[in-house]
Amino acid sequence: MADSFASVVQLAADIRSGATTAAAVLEQHLARIDQREGEIHAFNLVLQDSARAAAARIDADIAAGKDCGPLAGVPIALKDNMCTRGVPTTCSSKILEGWKPPYDATVVTRLHQAGAVIVGKTNMDEFAMGSSTENSAFGPTRNPLDTSRVPGGSSGGSAAAVAAGFAAASLGSDTGGSIRQPAALCGVVGVKPTYGVVSRQGLVAFASSLDQIGPFSNNVADAALLLEVIAGHDPLDSTSIPQPAPQLQASLTQGVKGMRIGRVTDMPQGCEPEVLARLDAAFAALESAGATIVDVALPSLEFGLTAYYLIAPAEASSNLARYDGVRYGNRVGAADINAMYGATRSAGFGDEVKRRIMLGTYALSAGYYDAYYGKALKVRRLIADDFAKAYASCDVILTPTSPTVAFPIGAKSNDPLTMYLCDVFTIPTNLAGHAAMSVPFGTGAHSLPVGVQILAPSLGEVPMFRVAAELERAS
Amino acid sequence: MSNASSAPTHATVLPNGWQMVIGLEVHVELDTKTKLFSASPNRFGDEPNTNIDPVTLGLPGALPVLNKHAVELAMRLGLALNCTVQASTFHRKNYFYPDLSKAYQITQYDQPLNIDGYLMLPGDVRIGVERAHLEEDTGKSTHFGGTSGRIHGSDYSLVDFNRAGVPLVEIVSRPDIRTSDQARQYVSELRSILLCVGASDAKMEEGSMRVDVNVSVHKPDQPFGTRCEIKNVNSIRAVGKAIEYEARRQVDVLESGGVIRQETRHWDDSEGRTHTLRTKEDADDYRYFLEPDLVVLDPSQEWIDAVRAALPMLPAARRARLATAAGVDKESEAIYVIVERGQDDYVLSVEQSGGDVARALIYVQQAFAEEGAAPKVPAKDLAELIKLEGAAKITATQAKTILAEIVASGGGDAAAIAAAKGFEALDTSALETLVDTVIAQQEDAWNKFCGGEDKAMGALVGAIMKASQGKADGKAATAILQSRKATK
Numbered sequence: 011m012a013d014s015f016a017s018v019v020q021l022a023a024d025i026r027s028g029a030t031t032a033a034a035v036l037e038q039h040l041a042r043i044d045q046r047e048g049e050i051h052a053f054n055l056v057l058q059d060s061a062r063a064a065a066a067r068i069d070a071d072i073a074a075g076k077d078c079g080p081l082a083g084v085p086i087a088l089k090d091n092m093c094t095r096g097v098p099t100t101c102s103s104k105i106l107e108g109w110k111p112p113y114d115a116t117v118v119t120r121l122h123q124a125g126a127v128i129v130g131k132t133n134m135d136e137f138a139m140g141s142s143t144e145n146s147a148f149g150p151t152r153n154p155l156d157t158s159r160v161p162g163g164s165s166g167g168s169a170a171a172v173a174a175g176f177a178a179a180s181l182g183s184d185t186g187g188s189i190r191q192p193a194a195l196c197g198v199v200g201v202k203p204t205y206g207v208v209s210r211q212g213l214v215a216f217a218s219s220l221d222q223i224g225p226f227s228n229n230v231a232d233a234a235l236l237l238e239v240i241a242g243h244d245p246l247d248s249t250s251i252p253q254p255a256p257q258l259q260a261s262l263t264q265g266v267k268g269m270r271i272g273r274v275t276d277m278p279q280g281c282e283p284e285v286l287a288r289l290d291a292a293f294a295a296l297e298s299a300g301a302t303i304v305d306v307a308l309p310s311l312e313f314g315l316t317a318y319y320l321i322a323p324a325e326a327s328s329n330l331a332r333y334d335g336v337r338y339g340n341r342v343g344a345a346d347i348n349a350m351y352g353a354t355r356s357a358g359f360g361d362e363v364k365r366r367i368m369l370g371t372y373a374l375s376a377g378y379y380d381a382y383y384g385k386a387l388k389v390r391r392l393i394a395d396d397f398a399k400a401y402a403s404c405d406v407i408l409t410p411t412s413p414t415v416a417f418p419i420g421a422k423s424n425d426p427l428t429m430y431l432c433d434v435f436t437i438p439t440n441l442a443g444h445a446a447m448s449v450p451f452g453t454g455a456h457s458l459p460v461g462v463q464i465l466a467p468s469l470g471e472v473p474m475f476r477v478a479a480e481l482e483r484a485s
Numbered sequence: 486m487s488n489a490s491s492a493p494t495h496a497t498v499l500p501n502g503w504q505m506v507i508g509l510e511v512h513v514e515l516d517t518k519t520k521l522f523s524a525s526p527n528r529f530g531d532e533p534n535t536n537i538d539p540v541t542l543g544l545p546g547a548l549p550v551l552n553k554h555a556v557e558l559a560m561r562l563g564l565a566l567n568c569t570v571q572a573s574t575f576h577r578k579n580y581f582y583p584d585l586s587k588a589y590q591i592t593q594y595d596q597p598l599n600i601d602g603y604l605m606l607p608g609d610v611r612i613g614v615e616r617a618h619l620e621e622d623t624g625k626s627t628h629f630g631g632t633s634g635r636i637h638g639s640d641y642s643l644v645d646f647n648r649a650g651v652p653l654v655e656i657v658s659r660p661d662i663r664t665s666d667q668a669r670q671y672v673s674e675l676r677s678i679l680l681c682v683g684a685s686d687a688k689m690e691e692g693s694m695r696v697d698v699n700v701s702v703h704k705p706d707q708p709f710g711t712r713c714e715i716k717n718v719n720s721i722r723a724v725g726k727a728i729e730y731e732a733r734r735q736v737d738v739l740e741s742g743g744v745i746r747q748e749t750r751h752w753d754d755s756e757g758r759t760h761t762l763r764t765k766e767d768a769d770d771y772r773y774f775l776e777p778d779l780v781v782l783d784p785s786q787e788w789i790d791a792v793r794a795a796l797p798m799l800p801a802a803r804r805a806r807l808a809t810a811a812g813v814d815k816e817s818e819a820i821y822v823i824v825e826r827g828q829d830d831y832v833l834s835v836e837q838s839g840g841d842v843a844r845a846l847i848y849v850q851q852a853f854a855e856e857g858a859a860p861k862v863p864a865k866d867l868a869e870l871i872k873l874e875g876a877a878k879i880t881a882t883q884a885k886t887i888l889a890e891i892v893a894s895g896g897g898d899a900a901a902i903a904a905a906k907g908f909e910a911l912d913t914s915a916l917e918t919l920v921d922t923v924i925a926q927q928e929d930a931w932n933k934f935c936g937g938e939d940k941a942m943g944a945l946v947g948a949i950m951k952a953s954q955g956k957a958d959g960k961a962a963t964a965i966l967q968s969r970k971a972t973k
Contacts, residue, residue, distance in 0.1 A: 093546040106545065113539055115546060214545040219777035247548050248779050325777060328579050331588030332543045336644070347636055351581055374579075374772035383774065 015175045018084050018232035022125075025083035026072065032065035032083025035178075036127055039085045042175045043130075050152050052161075052170040054090045054100055056130040061085065064127045081239060082125030087177035089168045090131040091138055092223070093212040094118055101214050102146035103136045105333045105340055105358025115212020116247065117181060117223050117240045124239045129177045132167030136360045137330060138188055138216040140164050141432040144423045145362045152419065153196060155458060159416040162192030162432075165226070169196040172226045179227040179236055183213055185220045186318050187411075187436025190448035193226055194411035194461025197450045199233045199478070200226050202436075204468050205443035206251035208237075209244030215329040217322035218249075220440040230449065230478045234258035237471070256471045262479040267300030269473065272404035272465075275305045278312055278434050281413040284454030289410050292451050292462045295484035296408075296477065306400035306407060310392040314438040317393070319430060320373045320386035321441070326363075327370030333358060365426065394442045401467045406477050409435045411448040411461035435463055445471050449478045451485050501740070503702045505732045506709050507662035509724075511675060512653050513685040514622065514693040515558045521621045521652035522549030522591065529691055533645035541650045543586030548778050555652035556598070559619050560784060560792045562654055562684040563599025565799055566614045572783035573598040573618070575776040580769045583636070584624035584644045592620035592655075594773050598782065604658075604678070605801055606670045607816045613659030619782075624649035654684070660699065660709065665728040669721050672696055676721075677800040677825050689720050696724055700731045702739065710735065711745040715759055717752045727752040731759050803829050810836060811843045819850045827858030840868030841875055852892050861895035870899035880958040882950075883908040911956050916949075919957065920965045923948045935970050942966065 016024075024030045040058055047053060068083045088094065091101045093111035095118075100106045114122070121128065135145035143151040143166025151166040153159040154174035161170040165182025169192035172180050182189040184202035193200025201224040208223045215221060225236035241255035273293060293303050335341035335354030342353035359367070373382035400407060412432055422429040439446040445468070448461035462481060466474035499505065517527050523540035539547035560570050576594035597618030604612050625648050630640025656675065662668050676694060679687040687694040701712035713735070718727050730752075735745050749768075750759040798806070807829045808815035823829050828849050835845035845867060853860050870891065874884040883903065891897040903909070911919065924931045927948055933941035942963065949962045 099545070101545075109545075111539075111544065111546065113544075113546075210546075211548050212546040215778075217777075246550060248550055249777070324774060328577050328589055328772070328774070331579060331581065332545070332586065334581060334583075334588060336583045337542060337586065338544070347583065347642075348581075371772065374774055376770045376772075379772075 015178070015228050017229050018081065018178045018227060019235055021084050021178055022081055025068070026078070028072070032068040032072075032127060033062070035083055036061055036065040036085050036129070039129060039176055039178070046154065046174055047176065049157050050154055050170055050174055051149055052132055052151055052167045052174060052176055053087070053130040054102060054133050054148055054167070055098060057097065057128055060097075061127050061129050068125055068127065079123060079125035080235060081121065084126050084179070085129040085177045086121055086126040087130050087132050087168055087171040087180035088118065088128060089134055089165050089180070089182045091134060091183055091214040091216075092118055092181065093214065094128070094131065097131070099131065099214065100148075101137045102134045102148055103358065103360070103363070104147045105355070106214075107147075107340060109339050111212070113212065116209035116244045118212065120240050121181075126239075130171070132165070132171050132180060134167055135164035135188075136363050137214070137326070138164040138183055138185055138221075139326070139362045139366055141187070141191055141429050142417075142419075142423065143167060143192070144419065145360055147360055150419060153416045155197060156416065156456070159418050159458070160195065162195035162412070162416065164188040164192075165200075166192045168226050169193055169198055169200065172196070172198045172228060179225055179232055181223055181236075181240070182226055183216075183221055183223050184436075184440065185216050185222075185322060186440050187433040189224045189226065190436050190446060190461065190463055191412045191432055193448040194450070194459065194463075195416040197459030197461075198226050198228060199230055199447065199449055200224065200461075201233050201237055201447040202439060202445065203237060203241060203471060204251070204445040205440075206249050207241045207256070207445070207469070207471070209247040209250050211244055211246040215325075217325040218329060219325060220318075220322055222440070224447075230475065230482045231259065231262055233447070233478075234262060234475055251469070253469075256469070258471060258475045261472045261476050264476050265299060266296055266477055266480045269296075269301045269406070269477065270304045270404040271296050271301045271477065272304050272306040272400055272407035274308050274311070274407060274409060276307055276309060276311070277409070278413075280431060280434070281410055282415065282455055285410045285413060285415070285460050288452050288454060288460040289408065289462060292408055292481055292484075296480060299480050299484070301477075301480075304404045306404055308393075308396045308400055308407075308438070310389065310396045311438055313389045314393055314441055315430060315434055317386040317389035318433070318437045318441060319369070320382050321390065323366040323370030324373045324383050324386075325370065327367045327374065330359075330363065330367055362426070390441045393438050397438070397442050397444065397467065405466075405473045406470065407465040408477075409463045409465065411435060411463040415454045415456060415458035415460060439465055442468075444468050445474055447474055447478055449481045449485075451481055499702065499732060499736055501736075502704055503732075503736045503739075504705055505663060505665070505728065506660050506701045506703060506712070507665075507668050507728060508660040508699040508712070509658045509662065509668060509671060510697040510699070510714075511656045511658075511672065512695040512697075513562075513656070513679055513687055515555050515652040515654060516683060516685050517552055517555050517558065517652055519552060520650035521552050521555050521619065522650055525650065527651050528647075529693065531647055533643070533647060536647040537649075541586065541646055543588070549591060549776075551779060551782065552652060555619065556782065556784065557792060558652075558682075558684045559598055559617065559654045560789065561682045561796065562656075562679065563602065563617045564789075564793050564796060565678050565682045566599065566602035566604055566617060566656070568599035568602030568614060568617055570599055570784055570789050572596065572781055574781055575619075575779045576773045577776050578771045578773055580771060582623070582626075583642060584626045584646070584649065586624065586646060586649055590621060590623065591776050591779070593618035604671060604674055606667055606674060610667060612661045612667070612671055615657045615659050617654050617656045620653050620655060622648050622651040622653050660701075660712075665725040665732075668698065668728055669725045672721050672724055673825075674800065680825070680827070681797055681800050681803075695719075698724060698727055698731070700728055700735070701745070702732050702735045710739075711747050713745065713747065713759075714749045715752050716749060716762065717754075719754065723752060723754050726754075726757060727759060730757060734759065800824050807832060807846070811846045813843065813846070819846050822850050826853070826856075828853060828856070828860065831858070831860055831864060834864040835868045835871070838865040838868035840864075840871035844871045844875070848888055852888050862891055863896050866891055866896045866899065873899050873903060877910050877912075877958065877961075879903050879908050880910050880956065882955065882959065883910070909956055910958055911953055913961070916953075916957055916961055917965055919952055920949055920962060920969065923952060924969065934966070935973060
């Protein structure tokens with residue numbers, strides 16, 4: 011299981027103290043990649059050369075007595091939708107194959123500054139559209155805990171890389187659950203911070219009003235450390251909240267005594283019984299640790315999925331229009347400009363991306379805007395209102411992360427609507443712009459991990475991490 | 486650019502009582518150092534694709550950050566146009582074109598920064614300004630091969646992204662304009678205001694000011710007709726010509742039983758006509774939606790107040806001030822020209838140095854066309870020249886000669902130049918003696934002059950000037966001739 015790997019906190023401390031070296035730690039991870047990457051396919055690109063150079067540099071600096079930052083020498087993997095200067099960034103799409111960004115995403119810059127060693131770019135559903143990482147143009151990623159099953163998605167490569175010990179931690183992006191759901195299915199911790207807490211500069215956009223970068227890790231403390239490193243105001247992202255990063259590590263030992271934990275009374279149907287049993291166990295654990303369980307109603311929750319599948323594709327149809335073959339990425343030549351656009355985009359995008367571009371274009375079109383996109387925006391406000399009422403009586407809310415444990419590869423890939431239901435618990439958070447995270451809490455069917463989701467209000471990361479740490483202690 | 490405001494009216498009245506209804510959409514590039522959403526330079530005329538960056542090129546992951554100075558210039562313009570500045574938002578206008586790098590333009594849509602203003606034209610004509618909103622410019626495409634000069638049918642096209650992301654303000658007038666002259670006056674006045682507040686260099690020839698014209702025709706007792714939008718109107722002169730052509734075209738269509746379709750038309754300046762660019766049916770559906778990468782632009786009242794307080798005196802007020810000082814009509818050409826050149830402060834400073842302001846107005850208008858708002862000639866030098874002339878120490882002709890010399894050398898002592906050139910004006914009694922001598926010598930011309938032949942006066946004045954070796958004042962000589970004729 012995932013927790014057999016050394017923690018980021020421990021690795022960083024050992025490298026700093028000289029108990030081990032960045033190079034040795036990197037080689038351990040590269041050896042695991044050598045062993046299992048062939049069957050798992052977590053990466054689009056493994057950066058062994060630049061990683062070895064970075065590790066050697068860190069070791070030299072530490073030997074010279076320099077402070078190399080809180081992640082000095084720790085191998086980290088990046089979802090392949092975060093721009094890395096001079097390093098291919100594909101979004102697992104043929105249309106961007108071979109494109110090398112001329113700049114680093116803000117999170118990448120901050121990881122470098124903190125001393126992290128970037129070990130590779132991870133596989134994902136194309137342009138982050140999917141819940142299984144089967145929609146990658148470069149082939150699916152497999153769940154390290156059962157390679158006949160999906161790792162979840164869209165950040166499946168990042169989740170699998172951590173679960174397989176290919177990286178000590180990783181970054182993913184979450185637009186409707188793309189960090190939390192794969193975290194749950196791979197048995198790792200995954201955090202979707204409050205919208206605006208982590209800069210989106212350099213994150214290739216899927217749905218700009220929903221996208222947020224967050225960490226995957228083997229434990230709650232590592233997630234707290236990573237989030238502290240990547241969070242905080244960035245003037246290059248106008249939607250970045252003008253605040254410093256939250257101080258999370260100190261909250262991990264505070265316990266949950268006196269906290270009020272919300273239990274949703276009108277839960278969507280369709281959860282596996284073992285998943286619901288683990289949720290009940292989580293409530294019981296928190297109650298016995300001194301928290302109070304409070305019933306809350308979220309009546310608009312059931313409309314979240316519908317609203318999301320109008321808003322996210324609408325924004326995507328605009329965000330992905332720039333892939334026209336004119337300036338970068340792949341081009342398919344044709345007789346005139348419109349034919350070139352058509353040929354390039356037909357060849358460059360996969361089915362799910364095309365489906366969402368069409369859906370979003372339709373939802374924004376004259377004559378349909380009010381009935382679809384406009385109405386979805388109203389639902390989005392209603393969901394935020396519902397959450398506001400719920401948080402008047404509780405600090406955080408607990409739900410399952412995913413209705414099911416990891417499902418077999420191919421089980422849902424021909425049925426988009428069933429696939430979309432994977433995100434029923436995670437989507438409302440993105441619509442509201444709130445924080446949420448998934449923490450592994452035992453196993454369900456087939457002895458596969460179950461994740462419990464902790465929902466918190468905007469900038470509620472501190473109470474969220476207090477509860478996460480308590481659940482980790484209880485599991 | 487010459488001022489059109491006081492040019493003679495040649496707007497033709499449409500036949501059979503038809504009346505034009507005109508609205509103008511003017512795009513101006515703001516005079517900022519950098520682009521609207523990135524740090525690339527906003528500079529015209531550089532090598533293609535040198536003022537670019539990830540945001541300008543629409544690279545994946547690049548995000549827009551609003552330029553505060555652009556907002557300030559837009560507010561300055563809005564306040565100068567008597568607009569209300571309000572909380573505003575940005576939208577995406579989605580369409581595919583190679584010079585639109587993101588495949589959407591970021592523009593203000595239903596909540597523009599400036600709303601509900603107006604602009605005054607000569608004769609106290611008030612033209613409503615519906616809105617003045619911020620948006621980004623596109624890149625510039627050049628199409629090679631083919632015959633149409635458009636992308637379809639061309640062999641290849643090149644795109645220059647230097648202009649992409651340059652801040653624009655689009656100023657939309659209400660359909661309050663009724664003649665092509667008013668339209669030209671509106672553009673001219675708007676240009677003066679833009680220059681005055683420093684929002685833009687407003688050069689139509691460089692494209693930093695671009696005018697789209699909406700024209701419809703109707704009978705006064707009928708609702709407004711269907712409008713056509715005319716693009717590619719690249720000079721103030723073309724604004725007038727395009728409107729005249731388009732209004733007549735629409736009248737011709739209607740008079741022959743046709744209907745006007747709502748469409749976008751292209752002004753061909755060399756042919757002097759408009760032709761269909763695209764009809765409403767094949768117009769793009771821009772799928773506007775709120776730009777999720779930006780937040781609400783809500784200038785604080787303190788900021789708005791500070792911008793308002795820092796506004797310079799606007800052209801209308803400056804014209805009134807200058808006209809009052811000079812004792813001339815505020816709508817006279819000289820007043821417009823001087824204020825548009827920004828030379829009104831200079832003219833008033835000539836007055837402060839003791840020079841007659843009306844005379845200064847004329848001299849500056851005539852001789853300072855190539856000078857900017859701060860002419861090289863010190864105001865006191867011009868004042869000394871005017872004083873010399875006013876005291877009849879030199880003639881008007883001599884004054885002009887001296888003025889040309891002062892302008893050429895960037896200043897000079899008028900009295901010294903006059904002395905060096907041997908300039909002096911004859912005093913009145915000497916001039917009267919000279920006039921009488923010429924009358925006696927040129928009896929034939931004198932008789933013709935007295936008989937009412939105006940040409941004869943020219944011969945007499947010419948003879949007087951010649952006899953005086955240029956020291957006679959032409960006007961004074963004419964006055965003496967007239968009085969001699971009256972008392973004959």
